[in-house]
Amino acid sequence: MVKAAILEKPGNGLVIGEVELGEPAPHEVLIDTKACGLCHSDLHFIDGAYPHALPAIPGHEAAGVVRAVGSEVKTVKPGDHVVSCLSAFCGHCEFCVTGRMFLCLGADTRRPADAPVRITRNGDEMVNQMLNLSAFSEQMLIHEHACVAIDKDMPLDRAALIGCAVTTGAGTIFNAANLTPGETVVVIGCGGVGLAAINAAKIAGAGMVIAADPLEEKRELAKVLGATHTVDALAPDAAKQIISMTKGGVHYAIEAVGRQASADLAVASLRRGGTAIILGMMPLDCKVGLGAMDLLSGKKLQGAIMGENHFPVDLPRLVDFYMRGLLDLDTIIAERIPLEDINKGFDRMREGHSARSVIVFD
Known part of the structure; x- marks a missing residue:
């Protein structure tokens, strides 16, 4: 028992x-x-x-x-x-x-x-x-x-996070976005998944990593993980701030909350040709969409369940990232x-x- x-x-x-x-x-x-x-x-x-x-x-x-x-x-x-x-x-x-x-x-x-x-x-x-x-x-x-x-030297309390939060957040950057160094990212929601995405965007060499969250303490935590800029996600002009600081919008907007408003903010923050990736489990009656001009601008919308992982390969690599000091799980x-x-x-x-x-x- x-x-x-x-x-x-x-x-x-x-x-x-x-x-x-x-x-x-x-x-x-x-x-x-x-x-x-x-x-x-x-x-x-x-x-x-x-x-x-x-x-x-x-x-x-x-x-x-x-x-x-x-x-x-x-x-x-x-x-x-x-x-x-x-x-x-x-x-x-x-x-x-x-x-x-x-x-x-x-x-x-x-x-x-x-x-x-x-x-x-x-x-x-x-x-x-x-x-x-x-x-x-x-x-x-x-x-x-x-x-x-995994490597037996890996602390198991930190290894546990790799099983979902890090696989989902970091995997979205590495697998779903396949981010090219220099591209810009906004991560909406700075919980475990969002913070892992921010950390991975830093590892991948993103040119600008914007953390959007209503709580100042979470935005400050995001800076420790690699965010270069922060935005209050509930500010009425949040999308305009993101578009202004990126000179046209982000290449990738990662929604890591599971709320209609945050998904809408992700879409509104995109530049021409940008991609919004929805990770959060939204209420079952929610719908996210692209308008006619979004489609004419080449914008894309997708889900990325569990960061589109190949976990027998990805998880040991994420462990190695932690052991080499690249992935910050302690924070x-x-x-x-x-x-x-x-x-x-x-x-x-x-x-x-x-x-x-x-x-x-x-």
């Missing part, structure tokens, strides 16, 4: 309880979770903005140590330090074989309907696994294609908390004043 934070009813927070994990199937890995970041995506499910089968264990931004592996696992072994990733891939669908594994629906990475479930409580009650991971737990039982081994972490304080951590997230909270397991 292991402790986990369980979502039983949206809007009521998480309940700390005990669950039981099964034995690893042939392609599965049992991991002792060492750290897990609190992500705004989890909050969407916890508060009921996005539906999910319940009860369930959220959490998807994690790092840990492999305890056991199934008989056919080839990618990791017991004792390996790993980072998990929700982009579990099958390896043989259309998206995988055309190099877009981040779009894989991962059907073969979940247990068949007639197989025993991975997580139970109270004897035989099924606990749903969220995003193939359920990392708000002392252990995870996942498919081998949902984790990757992104606002606090380290025990599992029992998880609801307090999400309360602070709702207030919007801090960057990333990380659960650290003993």
Whole structure:
């Protein structure tokens, strides 16, 4: 039995309880979770903005140590330090074989309907696994294609952030934008994902990196991560300020909040031929669009789920960036908390004043 934070009813927070994990199937890995970041995506499910089968264990931004592996696992072994990733891939669908594994629906990475479930409580009650991971737990039982081994010298509390925030934010710069040195970027929203995008834009050699956020303390934090300029995202002339300082608008506008207004600001900040990339999980009824003149100006709008990552390759590289002093993960972490304080951590997230909270397991 292991402790986990369980979502039983949206809007009521998480309940700390005990669950039981099964034995690893042939392609599965049992991991002792060492750290897990609190992500705004989890909050969407916890508060009921996005539906999910319940009860369930959220959490998807994690790092840990492999305890056991199934008989056919080839990618990791017991004792390996790993980072998990929700982009579990099958390896043989259309998206995988055309190099877009981040779009894989991962059907073969979940247990068949007639197989025993991975997580139970109270004897035989099924606990749903969220995003193939359920990392708000002392252990995870996942498919081998949902984790990757990393350098054992990498601190696991910082490695956890790479599993989502950094993969999404930095991956958007490196993969989706494929930024050319000298191009300009605005990042709207300076939470964990936005700060990672800002840091990656600096690494990639962006000519100007603008951080747009309503809170001054987050704009100041963005400067530490590499922002060259800042803008109050709620200022009525925010788009005009961005267009003025870039002499025509940015090449890339990254939306990292999940709000209609921030997506609209991203589109409004573009130069001719620029691209707006929407990362945030917006309310399901939101729509973002380009006007006729935007289209005639060659502007583009796209999503970039999980930073369009190729995580078995990208994550070890991001670890290497941290180890070489290029990627700043220390600044992104606002606090380290025990599992029992998880609801307090999400309360602070709702207030919007801090960057990333990380659960650290003993």
